[in-house]
Amino acid sequence: MTSPDSPTNSTLQTQSGPLREEYIDTRDSLRTLLNKLSQLPVWAFDTEFVGEETYIPKLCLVQVATPDGLFLIDPLAVDEIASFWKLVAEPGRRVVVHGGREEIRLCRTWAGIPPAGLFDVQVAAGLTGLVFPLGMATLAEQELGVRLRKGETLTEWRTRPLSPEQITYAYDDIRYLLSLEKILSNRLAETNRQAWMEEETSRQINSVDPVRIQEDERWRKLKGAGSLDPKRLAVLRSLHAWRESRANELNRPVRVLLRDDLLIELARRMPSRPAELELVRGISKRDAPVLVDVIEQARNLPKEQWPEPAPRELDAPQAQPLVSFLQLVLQHHCARVNLAQPLAATQAELKNLVRQHLAGESEPVSGLLSAGWRRENILPLLQDALAGKLALRVEDITREEPLGW
Numbered sequence: 001m002t003s004p005d006s007p008t009n010s011t012l013q014t015q016s017g018p019l020r021e022e023y024i025d026t027r028d029s030l031r032t033l034l035n036k037l038s039q040l041p042v043w044a045f046d047t048e049f050v051g052e053e054t055y056i057p058k059l060c061l062v063q064v065a066t067p068d069g070l071f072l073i074d075p076l077a078v079d080e081i082a083s084f085w086k087l088v089a090e091p092g093r094r095v096v097v098h099g100g101r102e103e104i105r106l107c108r109t110w111a112g113i114p115p116a117g118l119f120d121v122q123v124a125a126g127l128t129g130l131v132f133p134l135g136m137a138t139l140a141e142q143e144l145g146v147r148l149r150k151g152e153t154l155t156e157w158r159t160r161p162l163s164p165e166q167i168t169y170a171y172d173d174i175r176y177l178l179s180l181e182k183i184l185s186n187r188l189a190e191t192n193r194q195a196w197m198e199e200e201t202s203r204q205i206n207s208v209d210p211v212r213i214q215e216d217e218r219w220r221k222l223k224g225a226g227s228l229d230p231k232r233l234a235v236l237r238s239l240h241a242w243r244e245s246r247a248n249e250l251n252r253p254v255r256v257l258l259r260d261d262l263l264i265e266l267a268r269r270m271p272s273r274p275a276e277l278e279l280v281r282g283i284s285k286r287d288a289p290v291l292v293d294v295i296e297q298a299r300n301l302p303k304e305q306w307p308e309p310a311p312r313e314l315d316a317p318q319a320q321p322l323v324s325f326l327q328l329v330l331q332h333h334c335a336r337v338n339l340a341q342p343l344a345a346t347q348a349e350l351k352n353l354v355r356q357h358l359a360g361e362s363e364p365v366s367g368l369l370s371a372g373w374r375r376e377n378i379l380p381l382l383q384d385a386l387a388g389k390l391a392l393r394v395e396d397i398t399r400e401e402p403l404g405w
Contacts, residue, residue, distance in 0.1 A: 020069040021171060025077035033064065033071055034083055040066060044096035044177035045088070047103055048157045048170065055247040055254070059106060060157035065096075065174040072170055076160065085110035091117065096181045098122050098136045098173075104208040114205045121177060123200050124184035127193050129338025140176045143183055148172045191338070196373045200343070220310055224264040230306035231299060236267035237307060238298035239291070246287075257287070266291065270299055319354050322386065326350045328403075329385045330378070332392060335401045344378050345369060353379075357386050 024030050037043055044065040051057035062073040062084060075081040088095055088103075089111040097103050099122045100115075107115045125139055126132025137148040155166055162170075188194050219225065219240035220233075228236060240263060247254045262282050271277050272295070274288035283291070327350060334341040349367050356364060362383065364370040369379045384390050395404035 019175070021071075022069065023072050023074065023167075025074040027078060027080055030073060030078050030080060030083070033073070034087055036066065037064070037087055038090075040093065042094040042096065042178065042181070043067075044174055044181065045103070046097065046173045046177070047106060049102065049106070050157055051253075053253065054251045056109065056251055057102065057106070058158065061162075061170060063170050063174040065177050067178060070171050070174060072167070074160075076158070082110050088115045089113045093117050094119050094181075096121060096177045098139070098177060098180075099133060101204065101208055104205055108208065114208070118201050118205065119181055119185070119197075120201065120204065121180045121184055123204065123343075124181075124188060124197055126340035126343045127196050127200065128184060128187040128191060130340065132340035132342050136173060139180060143180055144176055146176060193373075199372045219263075220307075222260050222264055224261070224268075226310060228264075228267055228309075230303070230309060232267045232270065233309065234301050234306045235270055235295050235298040236263060238294050239263050239266055242290070242294045258283075266295065270295055272296065315351075315355065316358055319351070319358065322354045323347065323350050326354065326382055326385060328392060329382065329390075332401065332403045333378075333381055345374065345382070350382070353382060354386070357383075 022029070022033075024033055046063045047059060048061040048063070049057040049059050059075045059081065062075060062081070064071040064073065073081065073084065085107050088107050094117040095115055096119045097115075098120065100118060100120045104114055104118070107113070121139065122133050125134050125143075130139070130142065134142075137150055140146050140148055149169060149172065155169070157166070188197050219237050222236070222240075225233065225236060239258070243254050243258050243263065247257055250257075259282060262280065265280055266277075266283075269276070269280070271280075271292060274285075274292055277283045277288045277291065278285075327347065330344055330350070331341055333339075334344055345368060349369050352367055353364060353369060356362070364379070368374050369382070381390075390405055392403050392405065394402055396402055
């Protein structure tokens with residue numbers, strides 16, 4: 001069904017034939033769609049949201065693709081969108097996405113659990129030799145020979161009615177997901193990398209939470225945190241937790257409440273009275289008493305509860321050349337076996353491996369290289385390189401991959 005302001009249903013020709021298009025803005029039409037989706041073994045979806053002004057992104061549109069239709073669900077018009085996310089989380093089918101990190105987060109938020117049967121074509125492309133991460137438009141052009149418009153990336157999705165350009169963009173975002181899933185699934189099977197895909201999907205899901213976790217140590221990554229002593233680090237940790245909690249409560253971006261540089265400045269000064277906060281620009285007078293309380297509680301913690309400063313890692317002179325050599329080895333290997341290098345190992349992983357070898361430890365005890373397909377297929381190669389068991393040479397400078405073992 002459609003509202004007077006909604007786009008009308010239409011039929012457009014695609015590579016697999018005409019697909020019916022429908023704008024879902026009533027409960028009845030949503031229930032009809034959900035009933036259809038519940039009976040399908042595979043379908044695809046994407047979302048459009050706005051996250052600049054809220055702590056939790058504002059969901060503005062959900063796009064769904066089935067083998068015979070494209071659907072736009074309007075969450076601003078239909079208040080039963082949680083039913084869709086419960087279906088996404090229900091086992092027994094494959095749900096296809098592209099770069100689905102935010103879709104995982106939204107599913108956890110609305111359904112309380114992550115998606116089941118997730119298949120991310122961006123990850124699958126990287127595992128089968130394409131660049132990672134690869135945008136949807138580039139992926140569709142490389143694999144299907146179609147060109148998608150990119151003009152609505154920063155559009156205002158909260159405005160109604162949606163413009164014809166927004167509608168076209170939204171449909172095109174999902175139009176080719178099922179075709180890409182078929183191609184990449186076959187390629188994974190041909191290369192025996194289905195297990196790799198399952199492992200990457202689980203890792204992707206486990207790395208995403210519905211909202212930011214307050215108990216983590218992201219406060220350590222703030223610029224300037226490395227210069228603080230343990231007592232001031234305790235203050236910074238408490239201020240960071242307060243900001244996350246308050247932003248979640250008000251559903252406002254954290255930077256609107258208190259910028260990162262102000263967190264560092266407050267931790268450095270440790271003001272004990274609201275009046276002292278007036279010396280720092282950008283602090284809301286309304287929050288001053290609470291901030292003083294947070295700081296006071298943190299500064300009164302016993303020493304054993306202060307966080308330890310992050311250790312300064314001073315690498316041996318030979319560490320960086322070895323890391324650079326491993327990067328070259330890995331780049332050559334990934335080109336030979338059709339694997340995106342960023343998925344194989346990060347520079348941080350290579351650096352840690354070099355540090356462990358210089359310390360006399362040949363086996364990584366943590367990180368991506370310590371388990372799964374990377375431990376079996378990537379780690380031995382890197383260990384052989386560090387042990388001097390293989391070497392690279394220039395074989396043919398005219399080839400796309402000029403090096404050889």
